[in-house]
Amino acid sequence: EEWKDRGAAVGIQQDYDANGKPVSRYIKKGVKDFNFGQTLGEGSYSTVLAATDRQTLKEYAIKVLDKRHIIKEKKVKYVNIEKDTLNRLTDHPGVVRLYYTFQDERSLYFVLDLASGGELLGFLKRMTTFDEECTRFYGAQILDTVEYMHRRGVIHRDLKPENVLLDDNMHVKITDFGTAKILDPPNTGSGSSAFQPDAAPDNTRASSFVGTAEYVSPELLADKNACKASDLWAFGCIIYQLLAGRPPFKAGNEYQTFQKIVALDYEFPRGFPEVARDLVERLLVLDPQRRLSIEHIKNHQFFDGITWGRGLWQQKAPRLK
Numbered sequence: 129e130e131w132k133d134r135g136a137a138v139g140i141q142q143d144y145d146a147n148g149k150p151v152s153r154y155i156k157k158g159v160k161d162f163n164f165g166q167t168l169g170e171g172s173y174s175t176v177l178a179a180t181d182r183q184t185l186k187e188y189a190i191k192v193l194d195k196r197h198i199i200k201e202k203k204v205k206y207v208n209i210e211k212d213t214l215n216r217l218t219d220h221p222g223v224v225r226l227y228y229t230f231q232d233e234r235s236l237y238f239v240l241d242l243a244s245g246g247e248l249l250g251f252l253k254r255m256t257t258f259d260e261e262c263t264r265f266y267g268a269q270i271l272d273t274v275e276y277m278h279r280r281g282v283i284h285r286d287l288k289p290e291n292v293l294l295d296d297n298m299h300v301k302i303t304d305f306g307t308a309k310i311l312d313p314p315n316t317g318s319g320s321s322a323f324q325p326d327a328a329p330d331n332t333r334a335s336s337f338v339g340t341a342e343y344v345s346p347e348l349l350a351d352k353n354a355c356k357a358s359d360l361w362a363f364g365c366i367i368y369q370l371l372a373g374r375p376p377f378k379a380g381n382e383y384q385t386f387q388k389i390v391a392l393d394y395e396f397p398r399g400f401p402e403v404a405r406d407l408v409e410r411l412l413v414l415d416p417q418r419r420l421s422i423e424h425i426k427n428h429q430f431f432d433g434i435t436w437g438r439g440l441w442q443q444k445a446p447r448l449k
C-alpha cells in the first residue's frame with residue numbers, strides 16, 4: 129500500500145555495492161518530499177503550484193489533479209495521454225519536462241519544469257504586438273520544438289500562445305499535452321525488425337479532437353482528423369498573431385470563426401512585414417499537403433540569421449519591445 133500511495137517508482141539511482149557490483153535503486157518521490165508554494169494557475173481539472181524539492185532545493189511546478197473531478201468529467205484518458213506524451217518528450221529544452229508522477233488517495237501529481245515567465249500570451253497582451261526580431265526568435269524556438277515533437281511521433285493539436293510558456297531565461301517551454309496525439313509507428317510486419325521508424329509517415333491522421341477555435345486547421349473541421357501539418361497551420365496563426373496583435377481568424381462566435389477558416393477569410397493589417405506575410409501565406413494553406421514543411425519553414429527568408437539546433441537555446445532571448 130505504501131508503494132502505491134507514494135506512486136510508482138519514478139527514477140533509478142545507479143549505485144555500486146561494496147564489491148563494485150552495479151546496484152539500481154528506485155527513487156520514490158511523494159508529497160512529503162516537497163514544500164508547496166504559491167498557486168501558479170488553475171486549469172479545468174487541475175491546480176498548478178510552485179514547489180521546492182526538500183532534499184535538492186530545486187524548484188518545480190507541480191500540477192495537482194483531483195481524481196474525483198477527473199473521473200466525473202470522464203477525463204481519465206487525457207491524464208494518461210499527458211503522462212505518456214511527456215514521457216516521450218524528455219530531451220528537448222522547448223518542452224516542459226515531466227520529472228516525477230505520484231498520487232495519494234485524492235490527487236494525482238505531475239512534477240514539471242517551472243516556467244516562471246508564465247504564458248507567451250501574457251507578454252503579447254502587454255506588448256500588443258512583437259517586433260520582427262522577437263517574433264523571429266520565439267517563432268524559431270516554437271518551430272524547433274514542434275520539429276522535435278513530430279520526430280518523436282507526437283502531434284500537439286492545441287498549439288497557441290497560452291500553451292507556450294516561458295522559463296526564467298525567457299526561453300520557450302511548450303506545455304498542455306493532454307490533447308496531443310501519439311502516432312503509433314506503422315506495424316512494419318515483422319515486429320522485431322531492426323528498423324523501427326521513430327514516427328509514423330507524415331500524413332498519418334489522428335482521431336477526432338478539436339483544439340481552440342482560432343487555431344483549428346481546416347482539415348480538422350473538414351474531416352475531423354489532424355495531422356502533423358495541423359500543428360504548422362497553428363504555427364502560422366501564431367506568427368501572424370505575434371506581429372498583428374490578434375489571430376488571423378477571429379469572429380463573434382466559434383461557428384463564425386470556423387466559417388472564416390474554411391473560407392481562408394483573413395487579411396493582413398497595413399504595415400504587416402512583407403517577408404513575414406510571405407511565410408504566413410505559405411502556412412495558412414487549406415490543403416495540408418501543400419503547406420510548407422518544417423524544413424522549408426526553417427529555410428524561409430523570415431528566419432534568415434537564426435542558428436537552428438543547440439545554439440538557438442544557448443543565446444540570450446531578445447528583450448521584448
Ligand SMILES: Nc1ncnc2c1ncn2[C@@H]1O[C@H](COP(=O)(O)OP(=O)(O)OP(=O)(O)O)[C@@H](O)[C@H]1O
Pocket residue numbers: 168169170171172173174175176189191224240241242243244246247293303304
Ligand atoms: N510548468 C508550468 N510552470 C508554470 N506555470 C504553469 C506550468 N504549467 C501550467 N502553468 C500555469 O498554470 C495554469 C493551469 O495550467 P494547466 O495545464 O493545469 O491547465 P490549462 O491547460 O491552462 O487549462 P485547461 O486544463 O482548462 O486546458 C496555466 O494558466 C499555466 O499558465
Ligand SMILES: O=C(O)[C@@H]1CCC(=O)N(CCc2ccc(Cl)cc2)[C@H]1c1ccccc1Cl
Pocket residue numbers: 135136194195196198199204207208211229230231236237238
Ligand atoms: O500510469 C502511471 O504512472 C500510474 C500507474 C498506477 C496508478 O494508479 N496511476 C493512477 C491511475 C489513475 C488515473 C486517473 C485517475 Cl482519476 C485515478 C487514477 C498512474 C498515475 C500515477 C500518478 C500520476 C499519474 C498517473 Cl496516470
